[in-house]
Amino acid sequence: MKFGIIGTGSVGQTIGTRLVKNGHEVKMGSRAAGNEKAVEWIREVGGKSSEGSFKDCAQFGEILFNCTKGEHSVEALTAAGSDSLSGKILIDVSNPLDFSKGFPPSLLISNTNSLGETIQDEFPGTFVVKTLHTVNASLMVNPSLLPGEHDLFICGNSDSAKGRVKELLQKEFGWKNILDLGNITNARATEMLLPLWVRLYGVFQNPLFNLHIVK
Amino acid sequence: MKFGIIGTGSVGQTIGTRLVKNGHEVKMGSRAAGNEKAVEWIREVGGKSSEGSFKDCAQFGEILFNCTKGEHSVEALTAAGSDSLSGKILIDVSNPLDFSKGFPPSLLISNTNSLGETIQDEFPGTFVVKTLHTVNASLMVNPSLLPGEHDLFICGNSDSAKGRVKELLQKEFGWKNILDLGNITNARATEMLLPLWVRLYGVFQNPLFNLHIVK
Numbered sequence: 001m002k003f004g005i006i007g008t009g010s011v012g013q014t015i016g017t018r019l020v021k022n023g024h025e026v027k028m029g030s031r032a033a034g035n036e037k038a039v040e041w042i043r044e045v046g047g048k049s050s051e052g053s054f055k056d057c058a059q060f061g062e063i064l065f066n067c068t069k070g071e072h073s074v075e076a077l078t079a080a081g082s083d084s085l086s087g088k089i090l091i092d093v094s095n096p097l098d099f100s101k102g103f104p105p106s107l108l109i110s111n112t113n114s115l116g117e118t119i120q121d122e123f124p125g126t127f128v129v130k131t132l133h134t135v136n137a138s139l140m141v142n143p144s145l146l147p148g149e150h151d152l153f154i155c156g157n158s159d160s161a162k163g164r165v166k167e168l169l170q171k172e173f174g175w176k177n178i179l180d181l182g183n184i185t186n187a188r189a190t191e192m193l194l195p196l197w198v199r200l201y202g203v204f205q206n207p208l209f210n211l212h213i214v215k
Numbered sequence: 216m217k218f219g220i221i222g223t224g225s226v227g228q229t230i231g232t233r234l235v236k237n238g239h240e241v242k243m244g245s246r247a248a249g250n251e252k253a254v255e256w257i258r259e260v261g262g263k264s265s266e267g268s269f270k271d272c273a274q275f276g277e278i279l280f281n282c283t284k285g286e287h288s289v290e291a292l293t294a295a296g297s298d299s300l301s302g303k304i305l306i307d308v309s310n311p312l313d314f315s316k317g318f319p320p321s322l323l324i325s326n327t328n329s330l331g332e333t334i335q336d337e338f339p340g341t342f343v344v345k346t347l348h349t350v351n352a353s354l355m356v357n358p359s360l361l362p363g364e365h366d367l368f369i370c371g372n373s374d375s376a377k378g379r380v381k382e383l384l385q386k387e388f389g390w391k392n393i394l395d396l397g398n399i400t401n402a403r404a405t406e407m408l409l410p411l412w413v414r415l416y417g418v419f420q421n422p423l424f425n426l427h428i429v430k
Contacts, residue, residue: 104404106326106403111321111322112321148429181415186414188410189319189410190411192410192411195404195407196407199397199401200394202397203397206430209429209430210429212427212428214363214427215361215423
């Protein structure tokens, strides 16, 4: 299958690498084709990896991942172009973190809106599915790094898009517990987990943790 | 021991009832002495229960619980009076929920501030400890209603106040896993869990759940 990874940071590289190792074609997108980090990533991962502009990447992928920093997501997706994004599933892994006042960060958007909704509003022809953004990149693609049960949240307006993403999360990454919260407005709740995440990271000094809902 | 419960709602009643059953003296405080719900609560629970104004309650208790609705907390505590609150531990169980636009609620304060901090700022002579507010009232006083391990968060500026509250949570209510996040600014993170809590409640249609941090 063909995937587009929008963004060249550690989240994009980790997801891209896993998908390439699973045998898929993966194009990493950045502001301009020839991005140094993307080229270096291809050199390391090999396989069916490639790179290009945000637009190249969005046009290439059947399913897209938004792995840009939250503060730049709308700009990057606008550069990809709503035509290239239209009709496609966009898995939004970004968080609207504001580090301008240091650590721990606050959120640029929260409470009565979310980045997931903002992206869905900007690109109404795209099926935005918010997930994976509440765990560290290594856990995103390898949840068995933690013992026992732990949970991933998913939300989005399209049930069929969420169904395809759940299947992908299970098959490609090994996720077992995926909790559907409903439509994309529920991204408010999961993005608002990040302030707790960054504090737990501060306490544990280790990003390998996740939440389990005990009932 | 003498406890003051500020607020007559189900959270205050549940905590007060458990403490009375544990043999403690508990005064429930409301806007004016003789509050119907407080009088009814005393009739039901018996023991060393009593009621009075917010000020009566704050003066009576060696340790106080803020169980008012978040939107009324500062007003209720102001009525109790900073003199009555001074030098005492105030366990802040409130959440700044805004139901004015229906369900799920948003938060009245969030992201770069919290209700816990607001209360600490308004009453600098009081040792505000934020905890218990992330679980349903029944679980607050009986965490063994859920199987296995699950976690409670605590934060506040005074280590000795947090130490006393942890002891109380363990001894009176049976909490085992209590995770100290640091000073009162960390209330931002735990109050921002409420948007997820209300959505999970919507999905499960049952308030008996909690988070466990898997490492």
